[in-house]
Amino acid sequence: MSFVEYSEIIQEGDVVIIFLGHESMMPIKVQSGAQTQTRYGVIRHSSDLIGQRFGSKVTCSKGGWVYVLHPTPELWTVNLPHRTQILYTTDIANITLMLELKPGSVVCESGTGSGSLSHSILRTIAPTGHLHTVEFHAQRAEKAMQEFKEHKVSHLVTVRNHDVCKDGFGTTAIADAVFLDIPSPWEAITHAKSAMKRKGGRLCSFSPCIEQVQRTCEALLDHGFEEICTLEVLLRVHDVRTVSLPLPDFGPEEGSVDSSQMASDVGQEEVPNTGNTSVICRTAKPPREMAGHTGYLTFATKPLN
């Protein structure tokens, strides 16, 4: 197992995702002899996990069952331990596309935070790319390094612990893309520019507040960046539901219009055996609330020198 390569069989030391049910998952580290408690009972790593195929069903001690999944950056994003507010898959997907990331890309990122975006970048740039990630918080930098090691991706990433606004990314003229998710991105634009290859590259800055965006765009313009573009993207989920809608009773009518006629008027089949006649609709409704804002994404191109 690794976050950048699929495997078929679960092995000791793997990080796997246990799927317990709707919107309920947890990551666990597979260790010989270890046990994991779940609401459906105990999972014994040696007998239930090691040697099993990813995707199989595991029956727990209480009789209930779970699925064991191969980790992916997307699953990691919704299951990782938060040390900071993280980026979610919707934004990550757009960042990946707009920064033109692909195998072999060299990327500079700051701040590392909880590593949500980092894992996604690593997956996309493997096996020939590299990620230089800068985190000014010592413990977070340490934790990130630990996780990259556990997830078997440390050969693709270099973590540096310093302030990107003061000391840059620690490398120059090598990046195809730079990503900034820091409080004052305008202070890092000079460093971003020097980290990027002379032939040009792409930049992205993520900021929750419009004032930050304004200052960043100004800085980008001053530094000669082009194609400056700010957008936001939100995911709308459609919950598929089967609903039953009762039909009204207009009383008996001349010409014997019965409920089956009414049902067919509505274009649906009548549901038999219900007290008041109803029709079934298979539809999708929006959830009660949705994420209304994560942050503004500002993209720009550093032109050819």
Added chain:
Amino acid sequence: MAECGNDSDAESRISYGDYVVLKRGDVFKSVQVENKKKVVFEKQWFFLDHAVGQLYGTRFEIEAGGSLKLKAAKHSGDSLDSKEAGQDNRHIVDDGRSQKLTRDDIETLKEQGLKGQEIVQQLIDNSTTFKDKTEFAQEKYIKKKKKKYESDVTILKPSTRLLAMMYHGREPGKICHLRYDTMAQILTLGNIHAGSKIIVFETCAGLVLGSVMERMGGFGSVIQMYPGGGPTRAGMESFGFPSHFHETLHEFPLCKVNTLLAGTLDLSEKDADSESNGSRNGQSESSQETSGVSEEKSSEPQSMEVSVDPQEEMRRAERERLRGQKAQEKKVKMEEKRKKLASAAALLEGRNADGLVIASRFHPCPVLMGLLKFIAPSRPFVVYCQYREPLIECYTKLREQGGAISLRLTDSWLRHYQVLPNRTHPVLLMSGGGGYLLSGTTVAADSAKARNQHKSEEPVAKRLKLDEISSA
């Protein structure tokens, strides 16, 4: 490879045969660089020959006559002596007469060889109301005129970003109106990465296929399932992938999926032609022979007799030779096709593909149900559809059948912003929609009984209550 220091290596320079993307402002066009070939872009025509040898990302000016010239270093165009400006527009009357230059005047200026920047300056000088506009309005005016009269073009290396935006802007119908942010979701939700084995079924001109291949970087394999005659690859070609990428690409006809699943796919020579024109082709081949012979017969009825004309003999021998050559070429092609079919079948047979991407005008439900069988457990799949209802059907079918979890029907809301000092706001026009996605993860196939346990992802109506807790 990761720390490639030499930025000016061959890969960064434009060459003949390269597929490039032309850009001006927000408009993109994909073309191939060909010798002395006229290219039309944004109502201008020009040749790309002078671009060859230059670095990608270079900006050129289109000169009269259609040749490209390197654009001189940018003199900040916005500092066009705007000393005078008004406070608001209360006295500005828009009677359409404030610009003193006529269309013909402008044409004349163009013919005189005036650059875009100079024409804009002329327009400003000949506008009676320019000095009364507010500074913001002046800036907006200049930007608008620049966009209209400047004639540069930047030549870029193709990428998913550029091509997805191009197709969505120019020919959305060709790609089932797949918007680029939805494309972004497909590639990420599908966990498309180097080294995997991905099955793609698309009718998006090859754009989705190309995007998948870009994310795979030439590692792993992609199997393109295709309906009908043959796979569409035009969009994929526009990416300009190096040749070794093409070795990772396979194709398999949808019409043979059932036989493959049944294990009865015949890969022997006689079944080589995947379009099931095999028999027909064979017939036509033989009929070609017979017609050739009869042609000979009809045109030279005397040839039934022993021919003594050596020239005639030579011509007949030549015809025989050509026929034989054609037959041989056909045989080679059929063998190639057979080999390709066999290699694609071998990749599919194991039923252990790492992912599935569907984006087509076909009803997604049967496509999905059919192709999921080839995917290993614990792998993501993504289905795109321009419309919502077909995906609702897929969702329902999958819930019934089992074998998939974390099903999500989503679409993405996208909004651009204008960010300028004191003028920051969302852009006026917004995309109405970019299509819908159904995504999920495969799991080991399930028995129906087990499925009805407490794992329902759909909260149920009050009347039916599923058992929540297992026996404890």
